[in-house]
Amino acid sequence: MATEVTQGRAADLRPAGAGAQEQGAAVTGKPPAALAMRAPRNVLAESVKDAFLAALITLALAVPLVGMQTVAGAGFGLALNYRWGQVAVIVAVVFVGRLLLNLFVWKVDRPVTGVFSGTLANIPSLPVGKIATPLLLLLAFALPIIVISYAPQQSRYVLDVGTLILTYVMLGWGLNIVVGLAGLLDLGYVAFYAVGAYSYALLAVNFGWSFWICLPLAGILAAFWGIILGFPVLRLRGDYLAIVTLAFGEIIRLVLINWFDLTNGPNGISQIPRPSFFGIEFIRGEGGFAETFGLPFSPNHRIVFLYYLILLLALVTSIVSARIRRLPVGRAWEALREDEIACRSLGINTTNTKLTAFAMGAMFGGFAGSFFATRQGFISPESFNFLESATILAIVVLGGLGSQIGVAVAAVVMIGGIEILRNLSWLKAIFGPDFDPTNYRMLIFGIVMVMIMVWRPRGLVSTRVPAVYLRKRKVVSAEFVEEGRG
Amino acid sequence: MNRWESDPILTVEHLSMRFGGLIAINDLSFVAGRGDITALIGPNGAGKTTVFNCITGFYKPTEGRIALAHSPEAFSQLPEITAGSRVSAGGSLYLLERMAEFEIAKRARVARTFQNIRLFGGMTAVENLMIAQHNKLMVASLYTVGGIFGLPAYREGERLAMDKAVYWLERVGLTERADDPAADLPYGAQRRLEIARAMCTDPLLLCLDEPAAGLNPRESADLNALLRFIRDEHKISILLIEHDMGVVMEISDHIVVLDYGEKISDGSADFVRNDPRVIAAYLGVEDEEVEVVEQEVGL
Numbered sequence: 087m088a089t090e091v092t093q094g095r096a097a098d099l100r101p102a103g104a105g106a107q108e109q110g111a112a113v114t115g116k117p118p119a120a121l122a123m124r125a126p127r128n129v130l131a132e133s134v135k136d137a138f139l140a141a142l143i144t145l146a147l148a149v150p151l152v153g154m155q156t157v158a159g160a161g162f163g164l165a166l167n168y169r170w171g172q173v174a175v176i177v178a179v180v181f182v183g184r185l186l187l188n189l190f191v192w193k194v195d196r197p198v199t200g201v202f203s204g205t206l207a208n209i210p211s212l213p214v215g216k217i218a219t220p221l222l223l224l225l226a227f228a229l230p231i232i233v234i235s236y237a238p239q240q241s242r243y244v245l246d247v248g249t250l251i252l253t254y255v256m257l258g259w260g261l262n263i264v265v266g267l268a269g270l271l272d273l274g275y276v277a278f279y280a281v282g283a284y285s286y287a288l289l290a291v292n293f294g295w296s297f298w299i300c301l302p303l304a305g306i307l308a309a310f311w312g313i314i315l316g317f318p319v320l321r322l323r324g325d326y327l328a329i330v331t332l333a334f335g336e337i338i339r340l341v342l343i344n345w346f347d348l349t350n351g352p353n354g355i356s357q358i359p360r361p362s363f364f365g366i367e368f369i370r371g372e373g374g375f376a377e378t379f380g381l382p383f384s385p386n387h388r389i390v391f392l393y394y395l396i397l398l399l400a401l402v403t404s405i406v407s408a409r410i411r412r413l414p415v416g417r418a419w420e421a422l423r424e425d426e427i428a429c430r431s432l433g434i435n436t437t438n439t440k441l442t443a444f445a446m447g448a449m450f451g452g453f454a455g456s457f458f459a460t461r462q463g464f465i466s467p468e469s470f471n472f473l474e475s476a477t478i479l480a481i482v483v484l485g486g487l488g489s490q491i492g493v494a495v496a497a498v499v500m501i502g503g504i505e506i507l508r509n510l511s512w513l514k515a516i517f518g519p520d521f522d523p524t525n526y527r528m529l530i531f532g533i534v535m536v537m538i539m540v541w542r543p544r545g546l547v548s549t550r551v552p553a554v555y556l557r558k559r560k561v562v563s564a565e566f567v568e569e570g571r572g
Numbered sequence: 573m574n575r576w577e578s579d580p581i582l583t584v585e586h587l588s589m590r591f592g593g594l595i596a597i598n599d600l601s602f603v604a605g606r607g608d609i610t611a612l613i614g615p616n617g618a619g620k621t622t623v624f625n626c627i628t629g630f631y632k633p634t635e636g637r638i639a640l641a642h643s644p645e646a647f648s649q650l651p652e653i654t655a656g657s658r659v660s661a662g663g664s665l666y667l668l669e670r671m672a673e674f675e676i677a678k679r680a681r682v683a684r685t686f687q688n689i690r691l692f693g694g695m696t697a698v699e700n701l702m703i704a705q706h707n708k709l710m711v712a713s714l715y716t717v718g719g720i721f722g723l724p725a726y727r728e729g730e731r732l733a734m735d736k737a738v739y740w741l742e743r744v745g746l747t748e749r750a751d752d753p754a755a756d757l758p759y760g761a762q763r764r765l766e767i768a769r770a771m772c773t774d775p776l777l778l779c780l781d782e783p784a785a786g787l788n789p790r791e792s793a794d795l796n797a798l799l800r801f802i803r804d805e806h807k808i809s810i811l812l813i814e815h816d817m818g819v820v821m822e823i824s825d826h827i828v829v830l831d832y833g834e835k836i837s838d839g840s841a842d843f844v845r846n847d848p849r850v851i852a853a854y855l856g857v858e859d860e861e862v863e864v865v866e867q868e869v870g871l
Contacts, residue, residue, distance in 0.1 A: 406720070413719040414709035417695075421703045424692035431628065431690070432704045432773055433678030442716075552696045556738065556750040560696070566755040567694030 133188035141181035148173045219491050222498075226252070226397055230390045245389045249396050249461065251501045253454055256400040258481040258493040260450030263407050265479065266488035267416065268443035269423025269568065271328045274315070274335025275478050278308040278448035280342060280470035282455025287355040287465055288348070297361040301456050308452020309445040311338075316444035320437055323426075335475050342467040354466025361460045363391060392461050399457060403450045404490055410446070412553045419443050420488075420553070424568045477501075484538060486545030488567075495546055504531060574839070576605025576826050579644050581777055581809045582627070587636030589622050589833075596622040597833040600636075604777070604826070606644065609803055609810045611820045613844075614830035615853060620813045621687060623830070624781055627811070628684045629673030638668040640680050642776060678707050683775035685766045687782050687813075693755030697746055697765055700754050701737035704772035709733055740768035744798065760791040764798070771802065777809045778802065784816040792816060796823050821845065829853070 153173040159165030229248055233241040257279065264272045285304040289295045295303075319330045342349045349355065360368065368375045368388040375391075376383040410416040418439045421429050429436050459465050477500065485496030507527040514521050542548065548564035580603040589597040597619045604610040612620050625631040627638055637654065641647050646665040653659070658670035659679070666680040676682050692700050702709070712729025713719030719726045741747045744764035749757055754765060763783055770778055783799075784792050796819055802808050814820045820827065820841075827844040829837040831853040837844050844850055 409720055410716065413713055413716055414706050415713075415716045415719075417699065417703050418706050420695060421692050421706075424694055425690050427630070428686070428690040428692065429703075430630075430674045431677055431684050431686070432706060432769070433674050433676075434703075434706050435674050435678075550694055552699055552751065554699055554702055554734070555696065556698045556734075556741075556747075558751050560751045562694055562696065562753045563756075566753040 129189065129193045133185055133193055136188055137181050137185035140184040141177050144180040145173070145177050148176050152176060218495070222491075222494060230393055234386060234390075241386060242389055245386075245393050247502065247505050249389075249393050250505075251498055252393070252396040252400050253458060254478065254481060254501045255494050255497040256396065256403050256454045256457075257451060257478045258485065258497050259400065259403045259407060259490060260447050260454065261478050261482050262447075262485075262488065262490070262493050263410075263419070263450070264443050264447035265482050266486075266493075267407075267411060267423065268419040268440065269487075270319075270440060270443060271324065271331070272444075272447070273328050273332040273472075273475055273479065274338075275331075275447070275451055276470045276472070276474040277315070277335040277338035278312060278451030279455040279458065279474065280338050280467070281308045281311050281448075282452030283459040283465045283470070284342065284349060284355070284455075285452065286456035286459045287358045290359045290460075291355060291357065294359075296365070297359070297456070297460050298364070301453060304456035305449040305452040308455065309449040312444040312446075312448025312451075313441050315448075316441040320440055332472070332475075335470075335472060339467050339470050342470070349467075352467060354464055354468075355459075356464045358459050358463050358465065360388065360463060361392070361395065392457075396454075396457055396461075399453055403453070407446070407450075408490060415439065415442055417553055480535070484535065484545055486547035488550060489545065489547035492545055492547030500535075503534065507531060574605075574826070576603055576608055576610070579606045580604060580647070581606040581641060582811065583637075583639045583647070584623070584627070585637045585639075587623070587626060587638065588634045589619070589626055589631060590634045595833055597626070597633075597830075600830070600833070600835055602828045602835060602838055604809060604811050606809055607803065607807055608825040609799060609812060609823050611812045611814055611824035611827045612830065613814060613817075613820055613827060614836075617832075618830040619833040620830055621781060622833075624684065624779055624811075624813060627668055627676075628682055628779060629668060629671055629676040633669050636669065640666045640668055640682065640777065642666075642681070677773060677775075681774060681776045682779060683770035683773045683777070684779040685763075685770050685781055685783060687785070689759075689762045689766055691754040691762055691766055691769070694753055696751050697741065697754055697757065698734075698737050698750045700765060700769050701740060701772045702733055704769045705733040705736065708774075736772055740771055743801070744768045745794075760787050763787065763791075764795075767798065767802075771806075771808075775808060777811060779811045781813050782815060783812065784814055784819045787816075789818075792819055795819065799823055 153169055155167040155169060156164045157167045226248075230241075230245060233244045237244070257275070260278075261272065261275045264270050264275070282304040285307045286297070286300045289300045289303060290297070315331065315334050319327050322330055343352050345351070362368070363375050366375050366378050368391065370383045371377065374383065375381075375387055381387070407416075411420070418429065418434050419442075421432075421434065422436060422439055422443075426436055429439070458469070462469075481496045481500055482493055484500065485492030485494070504527065507530055538546075544564045548567075550562040550564070550567045552559060552562060582604040583601075584603070585601050587597055587600045588595070600619075600623065612623060614620055622631065626633045626636075639647070639650055639653075642664040649665050653665055653667060658667045659665070663679070666676070668676055668680060668682070671680065677684075692703065695703070709726075709729055710716075712733075713726040714723065738747070738750075741750050744761075744767065746757070746761055746765055746768070749761065754762065757765060763786070767778075767780065767783060770780075780799075784795055787795060799810060799812075800823060803810055812820070812824070824841055827837075827839065827841055828835060829844055829847070829850050836849045836853055837847040839847070
């Protein structure tokens with residue numbers, strides 16, 4: 087596969103400010119030197135003024151929010167506890183921080199962060215993918231062996247996290263079909279995850295059907311619900327589509343809570359059968375997995391099996407969706423994302439094309455859902471709230487719409503990142519023993535996400551690899567590719 | 573009787589299109605001859621693109637009948653089809669005003685281009701031409717099932733589709749840019765690629781909305797040659813909206829002139845060129861007449 091990044095129209099990757107200033111100089115007819123000579127005096131004065139304003143706003147906010155703390159007073163009333171020292175610290179931090187940012191980043195020709203942002207934005211996407219894909223795959227396959235041999239104490243925790251990450255990788259790849267390829271913004275993807283989970287749980291608990299029979303059924307049922315959702319939203323685009331899918335996700339969750347006879351409501355379904363190794367249960371003693379294969383019993387067997395099961399399911403999702411992308415229907419999905427009217431002028435039935443995208447994406451969500459049910463052994467509607475949809479969508483957007491390796495890396499970063507941030511006890515060494523790092527987990531996580539989106543606004547892998555080529559497969563630069571607008 | 577009236581591919585009868593109170597097209601009737609290049613011209617806002625949108629199904633006309641026949645004898649079934657469904661039994665006569673836009677492209681085999689180019693910008697030139705062959709390839713891939721397993725029939729279909737794409741890329745001179753994103757091509761090349769994409773759908777009637785807009789004289793001359801080639805070698809009828817009179821007068825077999833949604837002239841290039849109503853619509857009335865009027869009102 088020959089590679090060559092097509093140079094985009096705006097391949098100019100200098101900081102935006104520099105270009106704008108040159109342009110300004112060209113328009114006014116002044117040489118850039120004059121601009122540079124005039125700059126320093128202005129910058130300092132402006133920066134101080136700007137920082138002072140910011141500090142003033144902070145003061146106004148901090149006085150009521152931080153400065154006055156309500157505490158339980160004598161008797162039943164509340165008393166105010168004044169904390170002017172902390173207000174002063176916050177205002178000072180904002181003033182100095184803003185001043186430094188102004189002086190070194192925002193109001194100068196060459197921001198000190200320029201080097202950093204330049205390198206991050208310039209990381210060529212495909213070579214990374216070409217090297218990273220086999221490496222990640224190898225790591226994924228070898229992880230249980232490595233962990234059990236070298237860190238048996240942590241093996242259960244690591245494999246659980248690995249399984250969780252792979253579940254999100256699979257969900258990301260499933261949603262990628264709908265959002266990344268077909269460009270239909272779906273905020274209710276977790277509904278199909280829920281349909282898959284409940285399908286397996288209800289069929290297994292009520293009829294005693296095995297996981298391997300229920301898995302395809304769960305996929306089919308989820309795909310069916312994908313089509314049900316697809317019909318009313320066919321005419322909608324963009325924001326409107328997003329709102330309806332959001333509502334759909336909530337409807338499914340509310341139905342699960344309120345249809346008590348079927349779903350046991352908010353209490354959820356417990357004692358869902360665990361998966362068997364093609365009929366051989368992971369139990370101690372007679373007929374169990376360990377005895378059948380002549381191994382000493384270990385609870386790790388099931389964990390490792392579940393890990394490989396989700397790895398297999400995720401790979402199936404990846405291979406099937408990559409393959410479909412090269413087929414006529416996959417090309418039609420991408421064409422739909424690019425221009426729906428042009429699609430219709432070429433005789434493509436956009437109704438069917440959208441429905442297949444919804445159904446296909448939902449099916450993989452359903453598979454992942456039934457895996458979730460069998461792994462947890464217990465499901466309740468609480469597992470399928472909007473935050474899940476948002477997380478999956480964030481993984482897809484962060485990874486780069488349409489890119490498989492990008493989505494996988496984003497899932498590792500997002501889900502693995504949250505897990506790593508659970509173990510921040512070393513921060514106590516810096517901030518003292520009273521510091522509780524878990525409180526800052528989501529804050530740090532949010533900052534990291536904002537930073538990634540600022541530096542790589544089209545996601546980690548933003549280029550598009552053409553599905554067919556005549557002579558040479560050239561990567562399409564991100565700026566030409568339409569983003570999903572519904 | 574004119575040639576196009578004896579063997580039409582498309583007949584438009586009493587077509588009206590109203591948007592609320594605005595009458596965009598008013599009782600328009602014309603025919604387009606089989607194997608002809610028919611031009612639809614008129615000043616800005618005359619309703620040309622609206623006619624196109626009605627023919628290709630993007631608008632549902634308020635009134636009127638638009639019939640497309642795949643064979644000359646099919647028009648005899650017109651009264652019977654009008655009373656019944658939208659397609660004749662043998663699939664040779666279609667009432668376009670009753671069909672959805674994608675069916676018109678797929679079954680009636682009418683392809684179109686757009687005034688503001690609508691290529692799939694993030695996809696390469698060759699991908700654009702492969703998407704145009706979607707319906708044929710869906711059948712070849714057994715609606716994806718055969719494609720997933722890579723059955724020979726699908727691979728053969730894909731190969732034929734690629735051959736066709738390569739053929740049209742050569743025709744429009746874009747073989748060198750086949751693997752470049754469509755949005756990265758120069759303007760003139762995008763216009764040609766859009767025509768090639770329309771041709772890849774295997775149409776019988778090709779509707780081009782201002783194909784020469786924004787082209788330089790050399791590119792316009794190339795376009796004339798391309799359209800003639802499509803008509804003469806592929807026996808495809810062309811319906812064309814164009815403002816560039818150089819293109820229109822040189823290649824059109826038949827010209828229909830619209831003004832304010834009504835037909836003001838209809839005939840060969842020579843006939844239309846000398847029609848006083850056309851001259852009045854485009855250029856206003858002659859100076860002497862203006863002077864007479866001015867004297868009357870005392871200017």
